[in-house]
Amino acid sequence: MSFLPEHFLPHKELGSRAKLLRHSSILSYIFFIGALIFTTHLISYNFPNVLGFASNISAADLLKYTNEARAKNGEKPLVLNSELSSAAYNKARDMFKDDYWAHVSPSGKEPWDFIVGSGYDYMYAGENLARDFNNSSSVVEAWLNSPSHRDNILSANYNDIGFAVVNGVLDGRETTLVVQMFGRSRNPEYKASITPSAEVSPQVLVQTNAVQGEEAGKVLPAVDMFSVSRGVSLSLGLFLALLLMLDFWYVKSQGIIRISGNTLAHILFLVLALIGVWYANVGVVL
Numbered sequence: 001m002s003f004l005p006e007h008f009l010p011h012k013e014l015g016s017r018a019k020l021l022r023h024s025s026i027l028s029y030i031f032f033i034g035a036l037i038f039t040t041h042l043i044s045y046n047f048p049n050v051l052g053f054a055s056n057i058s059a060a061d062l063l064k065y066t067n068e069a070r071a072k073n074g075e076k077p078l079v080l081n082s083e084l085s086s087a088a089y090n091k092a093r094d095m096f097k098d099d100y101w102a103h104v105s106p107s108g109k110e111p112w113d114f115i116v117g118s119g120y121d122y123m124y125a126g127e128n129l130a131r132d133f134n135n136s137s138s139v140v141e142a143w144l145n146s147p148s149h150r151d152n153i154l155s156a157n158y159n160d161i162g163f164a165v166v167n168g169v170l171d172g173r174e175t176t177l178v179v180q181m182f183g184r185s186r187n188p189e190y191k192a193s194i195t196p197s198a199e200v201s202p203q204v205l206v207q208t209n210a211v212q213g214e215e216a217g218k219v220l221p222a223v224d225m226f227s228v229s230r231g232v233s234l235s236l237g238l239f240l241a242l243l244l245m246l247d248f249w250y251v252k253s254q255g256i257i258r259i260s261g262n263t264l265a266h267i268l269f270l271v272l273a274l275i276g277v278w279y280a281n282v283g284v285v286l
Helices: 001-010 023-046 057-072 083-096 111-117 137-144 149-156 208-212 227-253 263-281
Strands: 123-133 160-169 172-185
Touching: 023 111, 023 227, 057 149, 057 160, 057 172, 083 111, 083 172, 111 123, 111 172, 111 263, 123 137, 137 208, 149 160
Parallel strands: none
Antiparallel strands: 123 172, 160 172
């Protein structure tokens, strides 16, 4: 029997699945995924400059997407404010330092404490948080899909905004924390630091260098481990889906009566593949 029918097509006489869909092959795929996850974590731990967590999130893009959402809903654009950005950065640093993920710190420190501590005297204030995202658009999209976060973004009570994008280790894993602070000053004469259309400079956005790591000079990994996991999981999932489609078509077209199959093994593989894809793309807002 040639390679193609033997490995990709069901056995017509025996009614068995193609070799690449049999139990032993499925177990090999599962073992491969497990080995890949273990290897990527091992490499990222020992060689963080080669393989690790990396994201492409910037305050400039976050401001752009936030104000685009406000414009679509008839709201005025928010003005980037250095004091709110400083408050957001200090909040992100505090979460990494005390290893927590919440609006209120374990010591009872609230978002407003960071805002007041930065020198911003607010009439209204709000905070959105996000973690484990890879790009700016997905962060803002996740916020807009959450009613409470969407209310903050579209609220007419705010006219100022600040951002922090900081890399670090939280709950024992590398991640990027994004903090979005909103405010309206009590002082009617208060002038915001930057107009919405102005250039975003590293001097005003104190968190800009933190995108490259919490410590100055830290080098981003050459390869993003989550992108690797996502790519492999999607590739294997697509490969299996195509095999199953081919199997279904061939059985129907040839009138093959199948006595038994490995349905449970296939379902297990699909679940593991989906978990791999989800884990690679997971992002949480608070």
